[in-house]
Amino acid sequence: PVQFRAGEHPTPAPTASAAPRLSGLEARSISAWFGDHKVLDRVSLDMPPGVITSLIGPSGCGKSTFLRILNRMHELVPSASLAGEVLLDGDDIYDRRHKLVDARKKIGMVFQKPNPFPAMSIYDNVVAGLSLTGVKVDRDHRDELVETSLTRAGLWNEVKDRLRQPGGGLSGGQQQRLCIARSLAVKPAILLMDEPCSALDPTSTRVIEETMLELRNEVTIVIVTHNMQQAQRVSQQCAFFLAAQGQPGVIVEHGDTDAMFSMPQDSRTNDYVTGRF
Ligand code: ADP
Ligand code: MG
Secondary structure, three states: OOEEEOOOOOOOOOOOOOOOOOOOEEEEEEEEEEOOEEEEEEEEEEEOOOOOEEEEOOOOOOHHHHHHHHOOOHHHOOOEEEEEEEEEOOEEOOOOOOOHHHHHHHEEEEOOOOOOOOOOEHHHHHHHHHHHHOOOOOHHHHHHHHHHHHHHOOOHHHHOOOOOOEHHHOOHHHHHHHHHHHHHHOOOOEEEEEOOOOOOOHHHHHHHHHHHHHHOOOOEEEEEOOOHHHHHHHOOEEEEEEOOOOOOEEEEEEEEHHHHHHOOOOHHHHHHHOOOO
16 A cells, blocks of 8 residues: 655645535555554445444544544644555545645544634634635625534524624533534535544533434544444444554454444454443
């Protein structure tokens, strides 16, 4: 596989947005390093269109790194390098023909800690992702985009009367849905979510899970979660990551979520999903 080193890709220029459609993502033999420290070893995973994929496994086994590789955030770390391919609808996002910003536009990310711009209004938070990724939307269509994005994120009814108030004034769960709306406004094909509910209460967690299930037919979702019930509630496919002591992370087992939880093929998966790890 081709090896990419950080800083190899030219600074991207903004381009017009593409129409959204249901897409698939495929990781092929991904290895990753921070300096000489190898943290992933030949990880391959197919994330088909319309399937919610859960990445599970203990802390430190490379789940977040894998997720960041899927939208080219890994290369922002100066010491980071990687090998392998990430195919979006069959097209390698690391191909030199592609600009970094195109990967970011097509592949959105939501993080564990809700990170809206706290002093910025709810409205401006939703459109903030557009300028960050160079997507142009004329003024006349902005209101509509804000409404549809907030609706899809399940937040519209709660905030429609206070769009000019600061995003930081919302509850944690609302802030996370605001971040989801900010991602959706860019119309990504893929939405990556790194432990999106870990900082939230159970009620907000369920609201976000419902949102994910409703989005399933619009955007392909990959979620990292430590919550085994959540993995079973939202995802149709699961991948179990593990790093043996001092070794890079690998996928021990992946497949249909129900099958993995009812009949894990590997004893280590069984130990993990039954909480005996
Ligand atoms: P997980 O999300 O499964 O907890 P991570 O992908 O965060 O795992 O981390 C995988 C390994 O990579 C860990 O050993 C971690 O210490 C290391 N790592 C993560 N980010 C960095 C970084 N920016 N610089 C150096 N090492 C890192
Ligand atoms: Mg992580």
